[in-house]
Amino acid sequence: MAEEKKSKQRHRVMVFESMYPILALMLILVACVELCDAATVVDVYRLIQYDISGVPFGSRFSSLNHHAASLSFQRGADLSRSVLILPLRELDIAFVQDYISQKQSLGGLLILLPQTFRPGNVGGGSLSSENDGFRSLLGQLEKLLVHGNIPFPVYFAFENEETDAMLADVKKNDALGQQATATTGGYKLVISVSEPRKIASPTITNIQGWLPGLRAEGDSSQLPTIAVVASYDTFGAAPALSVGSDSNGSGVVALLEVARLFSVLYSNPKTRGKYNLLFALTSGGPYNYEGTQKWLKSLDQRMRESIDYAICLNSVGSWDSELLIHVSKPPDNAYIKQIFEGFSNVAEDLGFQVALKHKKINISNSRVAWEHEQFSRLRVTAATLSELSTPPELLENAGSLSDTRQLVNEDAIIKGVKLVAESLAKHIYGHQGKDIKIFADDSSLAVNPFYVRSWLDLLSQTPRVAPFLSKNEPLIMALKKELEDYTAEVSVQHESLDGSFTFYDSTKASLNIYQVASVTFDLLLLLVLGSYLIVLFSFLVITTRGLDDLISLFRRPPSRKVKMG
């Protein structure tokens, strides 16, 4: 009886003892439960990669497989195998500049942009002063990145809860001085895409719409033509995000609205003017207006000579009280004077001002700053209507990351449309000096704000970098169809982009964020499991076969020897 009790007690003790490893494991579990995040996937957009005459620019790599690091890393730490996560809110331009200019090696750069810069994001006009600060910072960053040769992948992403949580975690770890490597766990960022390849033959597509004027019977002479031109493609730091709402989405929308108004006027022979109208949506704008040049050269000589003047629209979406007319012919030229007077009279009626700005063309310089210069080089009188006062540099102001829908004011576009339409109508119908408003509000020819808004919204969600647009891109088809509705003849011209510009693909990717455990953790787990199994083994041997058996397991070899002896 006593023996039974003893064995029962021993049994009970054994049971309790065996619970200890399990309790310990449970404690570890409870302490570390917050590490149970699943992998997250984020859309990221790559920095543009291009060559000008063989000189490389932009980010030269695309695939990424490194640990995440934040700005709070210890000075002097080696970041060549880490991806630096930079939120725009805490960006230090000088730091990035140093890193790029000193050619320090970095595994990759991930820039987090606030949600307000997302192309589809229409709302959020509040905190505009903060946004203005971000815009200027973003502009500086873009300039730095686009004109530099960066030997590591650079990606843009939009902030969301998951990236915020990850960044907070990474900052905490970095502050403790633990660099995330294979042995200390942390977050691993993986973008698995193939190496970027050159885009074989990038095409630029020009769309022109021809609205013929009223030719009297028996009159065989060519009617004069007025051209309205706008370039629709963009260029920016992240080609998948270059929606260019102001540069030049506003110009395209204005052109379409003017085309619509004149198509209504010209549909009735009684109100058809004695001028042909030529509407052209050109591509290749950021690249010295190559598309415009090729389009002009492809025009019939007679047609080109019949162009009285051309109005080019460039960025008419965010001005307030003054619009500028840029010309290359001297201001005292008779044609220029006439055009300017017409425009300024209409502007006065509408309640704002236009100013004339003259910039001489330098034939030896290949840089074409304004679209009208391409016309002037072919002896066609032209002017550019724009809110910009200084000519943009090469690849600037062509649809940067900060050029989103919120930057554009529909009313500015509507005022611009009224200006162009009324001025053209005055010239066509010969009403100069008379106080007649053809496109008055509340008339059947009023400017349609809903039309303007809907096209502006569409363009603000469509990235339009020319080398990445195929020949039958939906946007091009849509623009073509729109012009077909308003004009009599539409023709689409495909040209290939000038050889000195080379672009590389891979503009959009998915970033996988993994939370990884370190090797030391795995080793620790192995140790714990090993000891657990050993304890389990000993426990079972002791309870079922007795303690002596366990000891004999370890004493077997010597006892055999004794037996042999």
Add this chain to the structure above:
Amino acid sequence: MTLFHFFNCAILTFGPHAVYYSATPLSEYDTLGTSVKAAVVYLATALVKLVCLATFLQVSETEVFDPYQEALKAMIGFIDVAGLYYALAQLTHRNISQNHKFQAVGLGWAFADSVLHRLAPLWVGARGLEFTWDYVLQGLEANANLVFTISLAALGSLMWLRKNKPKSLIPIIYTCAIIIATMPSITSYLKRVMGWHFPKIVGFELVTSLVMAFISCQLFILCQRPSL
């Protein structure tokens, strides 16, 4: 590194079965055949259960605890018990003492259960880059399941193979057996109605399994006394 994690979780899930076999006298009496037979019976039972579940159960979209569905699931769970009965009582085993028979049957049963339910998720999931605690918890659950199955086998052998039992203990034996048999329903109740997360459930299972093992061990010893 992640294969390492897979290896860790695999030894946590399947190691105890091997350890149990080698540590106890089962290995000495070469009861592998019994365990294999029990595993085969488990496979057949699982198939039958699957067919019944597919036929009678409605899949609900949300994680709502439906008492009727749960009762149906519990009844289908008793097919498990029937399978265990068949393995214990009806199959002919070599001459091994009752003590070892239930252990071997329980071991084979639990091993088949672990392999069937846990090997595939482990292979697919634990080798990924992302680290989660899920597979470690699953391994612990496999351990608890092993203890449960052996306790159930012990109680089963008491119920069906032992003829002379003290009258007072019979209701206890039956209640314990019913509790163990309905463990799946209890855990799903905890998960859905009480909203317990996986770690808590696994902890609960481990504690309960040890308690049940202890109780069934005591019952077994008590029942062995008259035959002495």
